[in-house]
Amino acid sequence: MSTANNPYLQVSNLRVKFETHDGTVKAVDGVTFSVEKGKTLGIVGESGSGKSVTSLAIMGLHNPKSTLLQGEILVDGRNVVGMPDDKLRLLRGRDMAMIFQDPLTALHPFYTIGRQLVEAYRVHHKVTKAVAKKRAIEMLDRVGIPQPQRRFGQYPHEFSGGMRQRAMIAMSLINDPNLLIADEPTTALDVTVQAQILDLLNDLQREFHSAVILITHDLGVVSQVADDVLVMYGGRVAEYGTAQQVMKLPQHPYTWGLLASMPSLRGDPEADLLPIKGNPPSLLNVPPGCVFHPRCRYAMLKGGPCDREVPELLQLRTVDEPGHTVACHLPERQRIETYQEEISSVGVAQ
Amino acid sequence: MFRFLIKRVLLGVSTLFAISVTVFALFFMGPADPAASMCGTKQCTPVQHERITTFLELDRPPHEQYASYMRGIFVGRTIGGDSPDAIECPAPCLGINFRTYEQVSTVIGRTMPITFSIVLGGAVLYVLIGTGLGMLSAIKRGSIFDRIASGTALTFASTQIFFIGSVLLLVFVYQTDLLPLPKYVPFTESPLGWLGGMIVPWIALGLINSAQYARLSRAQMIETLSEDFVRTARAKGLAIAPIYFRHALRAAVTPIVTIAGLDIGGQLGGVAITETTFSLNGMGRTAVRAIDEANLPVVMGIVLFSAMFLVLSTIIVDILYSVIDPRVKLGTSGGH
Structure with missing residues (x-):
C-alpha cells in the first residue's frame, strides 16, 4: 500500500x-x-470554484458524454482518468467513497436505510444478506445512531437531518475505503449538528486511517479539521499549503476575502462582515489574466500583469514555509505587509 | 388504511349519486321524446304513443321517475305497472331498454366483457411498450434510437384511433389476411378465439396510447437520472442495471401509475371510437347509440358504471402510491 512518500x-x-x-x-x-x-x-472556495467538479472527477461521477478530463488522477497508483467505467466502478465505494451535501436527496427515498447500506456492502463483498445486515447495523452503531437494529428498517424520511448524514457516513465507510470525499457534509444541517458531524468524521478518520478530502466554503471548518488547505477560485488553485500556513499567513487576496467574510465567535460582535464584492466568474467566459482580478482590491490595474497573465502557483520565497504556494502577481513583500497591516487587524483570523 | 377506504368509498358513492341526478336533469331538460322514437315516427298513432308513455311512466314528473329509478336499484320494481305486459325487474334494477324492453343490467352484462377485453389487453400493450420505449430513450438520450422513438411517439400521439384502426384493418385484415377480423368471442368459450378477435383492436389502442407513455416515461426517467440518489447509487459502485432498474425506474414510475390508472379507469367505461371502428358492441358504442335513441336507462346505466370504474381506479391508484412510495401515508391527508 501507499507510504508517506507515495500519497x-x-x-x-x-x-x-x-x-x-x-x-x-x-x-x-x-x-x-x-x-x-x-x-x-x-x-475551499465559493460555489462554481470547481471544488465539487474536482471531487466528482476523482470518483468518475461526471457525465462521460459531455465532460472532457485531462491530466492524471492516481488513486493508489492507478490512473482513473480514462479508466473504463466497468473497472472504475469497482474502485467506487470500495477504495474511494463519497459523502454528499444533502443526505435527504442523496439517499433513495423509497428504500430503507438498512437496505441501502446492505446494498453498498454487497456490491463489493460476496456475502449473504444476513452477514451484510450485521455489518450494516455495526456501522450504524459506530456512527452514533441509537437503536441501530430498529433504525435499520426505517426510511430516510423517518430520520432527522443529522441522523441521515450519519447514516450516509456509515454507508460510505461500510467497505472501509482508503479515500473519503466529503462534499460540504454539514452545509444542509443545523449549526448544532454540524460540529457533531465534523467530530464524527475526525474520529472515524483516526479509526479507519483513510485519506479525507473535505470540501467546504467555510474556512473555519477547515482550520479545525484539515491538515492541508487548497483554496480554489474560478477552477484554478489560488493558494495551497498546510492549514497552519494558510491560516497563519494567508497570501492570496481571495483567501483574505474568505477570512474577512467569515463571522467570528470570539471577535467583536459589532464588527462588520466584509463580503467579497462581485460574483465568481462565469466559467464559460473566464476573465483573462488572473481569474480573480475583476474582484481583487489589490489588482494592479495599470501596467500590471493581473489582467493579462495567468499567475503561476509559486512557493513563498521570503519566509521559510516549504509547501506553501500561491498564485498571485502581487510582490510577496507587499502581500505580507498588506495582510499584516490591513487584514489580520480586522480580527477575523484569530 | 381501513378508514381511508371507508372515506373514499363514501365519497365515491356520493359522486355517483350526483352524476345520476345530473344525467336525469339533462335528459328532461332536452327535447327528447323516447315514446315517439320508440313507436316510430311515421305510423305512430296518438293511442300507441299514449300507451308507451304510460307504460314507461314517462308521463310522471321527473322527480317521481327518479325516485322510482332509485327504488329499483335498491329493492327492485315492476315496470309497466298494471299493464298485462308489465316487466318484473328485480334489484338491482337499472331500468329497461326503451327500445328492446331488455333489462339494462343485461345490456351492461353483455357489453362490459367486450369493453374490458379491449381495454385491459390494450392497456397491457401500451403501458409496457410505451414505458419501455420511454425508459430506453431516456437512457440512450440523444441517440438515433431516441430520435426515432421520439419521432414515432409524436406521430402516433397525433393520430386518431379510427385512422390507425382503419389502416390496420385494410392492410393486415382485408388485403393480406395476416390478422383475424376483430370480433368478440368470450374467453371462457375459446381463449384462442378471444385472443385472435382482440388482437387488432389491442394493437390500435396500444399504438395510439403508448406514445403518451413513451413521452411521459422518457421525461420522468431523464429527471430521475439527474437525482442525487442516482449519483449516490453510482458512487457506491453499482453496475448499470441496478442503477437504472432498482434506483431510477422505481422513482420514475409513480406518475406513470397515476396516468395509467386514470386512463384505464376511464376507458373501462367504454371506448366508443375504438369499438365503433372495429364494430364491437361494447359499452361505449352502446352508450352513444342510446343517446341517439333518447334511451335514458341505458345511458344512465353505462354512465354510472363508467363513473364507478373511474372512482375505483383512483382509489386503487392511491393504494398503489402508498405501496411504491413509503412516504405516502393513506388517510392522513386524503391519500395524496
Missing part, C-alpha cells in the same frame, strides 16, 4: 471541461494536489 491520491494538472450549448466550460483548469492516508485536505 494515496495524487492529482496532477487536472482539467475538466464541459461542452454546453453556449460553449465550453472550463470547470477545472490545471489543478495539482495530493492526499496521504490519515491526512485531511480541505478544499
Whole structure:
C-alpha cells in the first residue's frame, strides 16, 4: 500500500471541461494536489470554484458524454482518468467513497436505510444478506445512531437531518475505503449538528486511517479539521499549503476575502462582515489574466500583469514555509505587509 | 388504511349519486321524446304513443321517475305497472331498454366483457411498450434510437384511433389476411378465439396510447437520472442495471401509475371510437347509440358504471402510491 512518500491520491494538472450549448466550460483548469492516508485536505472556495467538479472527477461521477478530463488522477497508483467505467466502478465505494451535501436527496427515498447500506456492502463483498445486515447495523452503531437494529428498517424520511448524514457516513465507510470525499457534509444541517458531524468524521478518520478530502466554503471548518488547505477560485488553485500556513499567513487576496467574510465567535460582535464584492466568474467566459482580478482590491490595474497573465502557483520565497504556494502577481513583500497591516487587524483570523 | 377506504368509498358513492341526478336533469331538460322514437315516427298513432308513455311512466314528473329509478336499484320494481305486459325487474334494477324492453343490467352484462377485453389487453400493450420505449430513450438520450422513438411517439400521439384502426384493418385484415377480423368471442368459450378477435383492436389502442407513455416515461426517467440518489447509487459502485432498474425506474414510475390508472379507469367505461371502428358492441358504442335513441336507462346505466370504474381506479391508484412510495401515508391527508 501507499507510504508517506507515495500519497494515496495524487492529482496532477487536472482539467475538466464541459461542452454546453453556449460553449465550453472550463470547470477545472490545471489543478495539482495530493492526499496521504490519515491526512485531511480541505478544499475551499465559493460555489462554481470547481471544488465539487474536482471531487466528482476523482470518483468518475461526471457525465462521460459531455465532460472532457485531462491530466492524471492516481488513486493508489492507478490512473482513473480514462479508466473504463466497468473497472472504475469497482474502485467506487470500495477504495474511494463519497459523502454528499444533502443526505435527504442523496439517499433513495423509497428504500430503507438498512437496505441501502446492505446494498453498498454487497456490491463489493460476496456475502449473504444476513452477514451484510450485521455489518450494516455495526456501522450504524459506530456512527452514533441509537437503536441501530430498529433504525435499520426505517426510511430516510423517518430520520432527522443529522441522523441521515450519519447514516450516509456509515454507508460510505461500510467497505472501509482508503479515500473519503466529503462534499460540504454539514452545509444542509443545523449549526448544532454540524460540529457533531465534523467530530464524527475526525474520529472515524483516526479509526479507519483513510485519506479525507473535505470540501467546504467555510474556512473555519477547515482550520479545525484539515491538515492541508487548497483554496480554489474560478477552477484554478489560488493558494495551497498546510492549514497552519494558510491560516497563519494567508497570501492570496481571495483567501483574505474568505477570512474577512467569515463571522467570528470570539471577535467583536459589532464588527462588520466584509463580503467579497462581485460574483465568481462565469466559467464559460473566464476573465483573462488572473481569474480573480475583476474582484481583487489589490489588482494592479495599470501596467500590471493581473489582467493579462495567468499567475503561476509559486512557493513563498521570503519566509521559510516549504509547501506553501500561491498564485498571485502581487510582490510577496507587499502581500505580507498588506495582510499584516490591513487584514489580520480586522480580527477575523484569530 | 381501513378508514381511508371507508372515506373514499363514501365519497365515491356520493359522486355517483350526483352524476345520476345530473344525467336525469339533462335528459328532461332536452327535447327528447323516447315514446315517439320508440313507436316510430311515421305510423305512430296518438293511442300507441299514449300507451308507451304510460307504460314507461314517462308521463310522471321527473322527480317521481327518479325516485322510482332509485327504488329499483335498491329493492327492485315492476315496470309497466298494471299493464298485462308489465316487466318484473328485480334489484338491482337499472331500468329497461326503451327500445328492446331488455333489462339494462343485461345490456351492461353483455357489453362490459367486450369493453374490458379491449381495454385491459390494450392497456397491457401500451403501458409496457410505451414505458419501455420511454425508459430506453431516456437512457440512450440523444441517440438515433431516441430520435426515432421520439419521432414515432409524436406521430402516433397525433393520430386518431379510427385512422390507425382503419389502416390496420385494410392492410393486415382485408388485403393480406395476416390478422383475424376483430370480433368478440368470450374467453371462457375459446381463449384462442378471444385472443385472435382482440388482437387488432389491442394493437390500435396500444399504438395510439403508448406514445403518451413513451413521452411521459422518457421525461420522468431523464429527471430521475439527474437525482442525487442516482449519483449516490453510482458512487457506491453499482453496475448499470441496478442503477437504472432498482434506483431510477422505481422513482420514475409513480406518475406513470397515476396516468395509467386514470386512463384505464376511464376507458373501462367504454371506448366508443375504438369499438365503433372495429364494430364491437361494447359499452361505449352502446352508450352513444342510446343517446341517439333518447334511451335514458341505458345511458344512465353505462354512465354510472363508467363513473364507478373511474372512482375505483383512483382509489386503487392511491393504494398503489402508498405501496411504491413509503412516504405516502393513506388517510392522513386524503391519500395524496
